[in-house]
Amino acid sequence: MPRNEPTEGTESWDGEGSARRRKAARYAVPVAVGVVAAATIGLVPAFAGSGSPDLPKISAQDLIAKMAKSDVQQLSGTVKVTTDLGLPSLPGGAGAFGGGQGGGGGSAAPQSKLMELASGTHTLRVASDGPEKQRVSILDKAAEYSLVHNGNEVWGYDSGSNTAFHHTAPGNAAHGKRQAPEEVPPGLKNATPQDLAQRALQAAGDTTSVTVDGTAKVAGRDAYQLLIKPKQSASTVGSIRVAVDAEKGVPLKFTLTPKSGGAAAVDVGYTSVDFAKPAASTFSFTPPKGAKVVDGGAADAKAHRPHGKGGAASEGMKAPEGMKAAQDMSGMNVLGKGWTSIATVKGEGSGLPSGKDKSKGAAGGPAAFLDSIGDTVHGSFGSGKVFSTRLVNALVTDKGTLYVGAVDKQALIDAANAAK
Structure with missing residues (x-):
């Protein structure tokens, strides 16, 4: 045809x-x-x-x-x-x-x-x-x-x-x-x-x-x-x-x-x-009277200073969380292709803390919560926790490596095994 x-x-x-x-x-x-x-x-x-x-x-x-x-x-x-x-x-x-x-x-x-x-x-x-x-x-x-x-x-x-x-x-x-x-x-x-x-x-x-x-x-x-x-x-x-x-x-x-x-x-x-042309006034903006105005340019410049010195902008604005996350992900690699691509990030330290760590408080604090929402998995890579949503799953190994993608749990485990 x-x-x-x-x-x-x-x-x-x-x-x-x-x-x-x-x-x-x-x-x-x-x-x-x-x-x-x-x-x-x-x-x-x-x-x-x-x-x-x-x-x-x-x-x-x-x-x-x-x-x-x-x-x-x-x-x-x-x-x-x-x-x-x-x-x-x-x-x-x-x-x-x-x-x-x-x-x-x-x-x-x-x-x-x-x-x-x-x-x-x-x-x-x-x-x-x-x-x-x-x-x-x-x-x-x-x-x-x-x-x-x-x-x-x-x-x-x-x-x-x-x-x-x-x-x-x-x-x-x-x-x-x-x-x-x-x-x-x-x-x-x-x-x-x-x-x-x-x-x-x-x-x-x-x-x-x-x-x-x-x-x-x-x-x-x-x-x-x-x-x-x-x-x-x-x-x-x-x-x-x-x-x-x-x-x-x-x-x-x-x-x-x-x-x-x-x-x-x-x-x-x-x-x-x-699909008509919007009025020019649609894209004009003047802060209302009494509004607190934060200068984003100043915030960016200070946020990039070494050791965070002066990193807060005027009015105490901190570096955006998204920016911090991007810096933390600087070592990211991608495995596979298409819909089963998996992003990997080698973390520092020994992975997630265990909820059994009593130093985090009587109830285990954040560590206990992470244990409660994650599933423990094992493989030739060692052990780790899988955290799941309806679309994206993530595996954090006990060595601190993160595997995340719109893939099922077994695909994450296979990727970790292959990369060990």
Whole structure:
């Protein structure tokens, strides 16, 4: 059958056309917004409507090509994000990654909002006008957090604490260019269906099956549904479904379902979308009267000083946790390929402390809690603890080496055995 001939929606695309995949990886609207992976979401009520539209048949290859050709630079809309990774709760009721109250400090720094999107349902308002103007607002019941990128400036504002975060990237006078700000963390850039679909398609290859699986109505627009399934049995990912706007070629919804079944682990989608140019005022920001303003540039410079001397910015701002984590992960290696890639980090010391260590307190303290949520495993590598979510599993050996990936427990043990 000719390659470009329309086919039934179940035609498989198993990694053919690497050039098209490379193009597809560039289609996403550059909306500097949160999630997740990330991340990185309960949209069924929002998308209930007139059912599946009757659209012309299209092959997976042609649908991906349509996405690659899409050059939508301007849009605004509302996105609902629901994440159910099955993360354990820490003592005191906080989530495993800090809970949903901004860490309790009311910080307006973008990094402080990353972990809030790791669980629960959130509503975002997004707007984009090309690569230099984006805005996202995370709406909460009692407060709103806004992140505004305009040229070489980034503002973050938390209405709950009336705190603003500001960063200006230095210009390059010699070449008449401005540097792009680095204060928008990757996790906050990857919470739209476009960004998440891009990352999923980058993994497409001989380890992946891609098909067109029917149509859908999303945010009032007709869409094709692209179904992505790993072929590697050790992957914890069951399937990824991407609803692609039939006219614009822009992903409108992204749903990741674990192999274990149940509710989606990540579900991100527009409930309303408008492809008109947003008003210029959308990307303007002036701190409200009385707002506490933290200079992000000063924070970054001090955070990189040796031994943390002067590492706190004005008003006592500390180096972002994400930055610390990135420094700790500097020795990371990746084993395997495709959906069963495993990241490994050789730690220092002798691994996790045991809950039996009475020096941690009568109840064992944090060590006892780690023992309670992890499963002890053994292999030729020695012993260790496996910590599991619905999507990502991690093995920490007694020698301090970390193995983590969207793979099952046995794949982690096999990797540790092979690397001993």
